[in-house]
Amino acid sequence: MTNTATSSRNLFEPVALGPLTLPHRLVMAPLTRNRATAEGVPTPLMATYYAQRASAGLIIAEASTPNAVGQTYPNITAIHSPAHVxxxxxxxxxxxxxxxxxxxxIQHGGRAGHPDTSGLTPVAPSPIALPETIHTPAGRVPSVVPREMTAEDIASTVADFASAARNAVDAGFEGVEVHSANGHLLHQFLAQGTNRRTxxxxxxxxxxxxxxxxxxxAVAAEIGPERVGLRVSPGNTVNGIEEGDTEEIYPALLAALAGRGxxxxxxxxxxxxxxxxxxxxKDWPGTLVANPVLPADRIPDDGGHAQADRLLAAGADVIALGRPFLANPDLIRRMRTGAAVNQVRDAYLMYVGGETGYTDYPALDAGE
Known part of the structure; x- marks a missing residue:
């Protein structure tokens, strides 16, 4: 895949991604939905939810932790035990x-965790607490100061990511996405505000x-680089992140990884x-997946089609959408035909468990 912007790209044409040929350029972005067990094991309800959305070119399943201390919130998934697999x-x-x-x-929360949830003190590059409360089984509580990771912690965490990737392949996934975005552990190492190490x-x-x-x-060595994606969020301040030198971090990161396949x-x-x-x-020589900025209060009437086309014209190869897939299990059909889209009913229902606001969004009737 070249890095030349191509305005004639069609959203619904096949595209290569790693070992796969996707039937179109629309993939489902990872969305934490808190429907796993307290131990992080996926449930039958989750199988129903994802199967409903199988028409996505690729589903990037929700963040799963590579070890116990990496857990962020209650009832999120994990991938470090046989039960998880x-x-x-x-x-x-x-x-x-x-x-x-x-x-x-695969996501490690770093300082975005709490002992009330994981039973462990969170770890991070530096002992700087999340500057906000955090959700736990007992509700929102003040964040705790994380323990600064030692060299041994860093080495074991690298190994845990590689082991988690192997577990993911054993669980039937075609590959994994390493989460280095949205203020979680890997992003915390990138940012000046959370990394004060010397x-x-x-x-x-x-x-x-x-x-x-x-x-x-390490993940690429374990399962093959063609099965590995990397997620980044340049300039994103979620979870109290302050990068400080965004324009320098990402060119350096891409330069280190651009030749890895x-x-x-x-x-x-x-x-x-x-x-x-x-x-x-310009710098990335391979497939670029772009997750567009959509309005916070509603899904666009076209499901995000116009934004997707803008990004394809700017050189993106694949478009990842989140909330449009959440509320529309048949989003691909709706976008192909121009049918109306469902709106997210209530953001609260995204994280409270159960079928409501999860598997009960309607698909189009056969005649529509």
Missing amino acids: AGWRMVTDAVRAEGGRMFLQ DAYGGSVAHRVRFVVEVTE LAYLHVVHADPEDAVFQRIR
């Missing part, structure tokens, strides 16, 4: 039966990108007019 196998089997394909996002993992840009590079390389790079909140996005497209 078996639960996810149930999901991938259901999606494959409907003709779909799946990658699994060793080989902090200080200069070259040092701050090192952990992300090591994790990505990864399946894709996934840019969150991509804006075709943004200089950093334009630089990323």
Whole structure:
């Protein structure tokens, strides 16, 4: 895949991504929905949810933790035990039966965790607490100061990501997405505001990108680089992140990984007019997945089609949509035909468990 902007790209034409040929350029972005067990095991309800959305070119399943201390919130999924593998196998089997394909996002929360949820003190590059409350089984509570990771912690976490990737393939996923975005652990190492280290993992840009590079390389060595994507969110301030030198971090990170043969790079909140996005497209030699900025209060009437076309014209190869797939299990059919889209009923229902606001969004009737 070249990095030349091609305005004639069709959203509904096949496209190569790693070892796969996707039937079209629309993929489902990872969406945490808190429907797993307290131990992080996927449930039959989750298999139903994902199978309903199997018409996506690829489903990038919700963030799953590579170890216990990486857990962020209650009832999120994990991928570090045989029970997790078996639960996810149930999901991938259901999606494959409907003709779909799946990658699994692997995410370590870093300081975005709490002992009331995981039973463990969170770890992070530096002992700087999340500057906000955090959701736990007992409700929202003040965040705690994380423990600064030692060299041994860093090495074991790199190994945990690689092991989680192997587990994901064993669970039936076609590949994995390494989550280095949205203020979680890998992003915390990139950002000046959360990384105050003075060793080989902090200080200069070259040092701050090192952990992300090591994790990505270890995962690629374990399952093959063609099965590995990387997700980034340049300039994103969620979870109290302050990068400080966004324009320097991402060119350095991409330079370190551009020749590794990864399946894709996934840019969150991509804006075709943004200089950093334009630089990323110029620098990244492989497949670029772009997650567009959509209105916070509603899904566009076209499901995001216009924004997708803008990003394709700016050089993106694949478009990842989140909320449009959440509320529309048959989003691909609706976008192909111009049918009306469902709106998200209530954002609260995204995270409270059960079928409501999860598997009960209607698809079009056969005659529509």
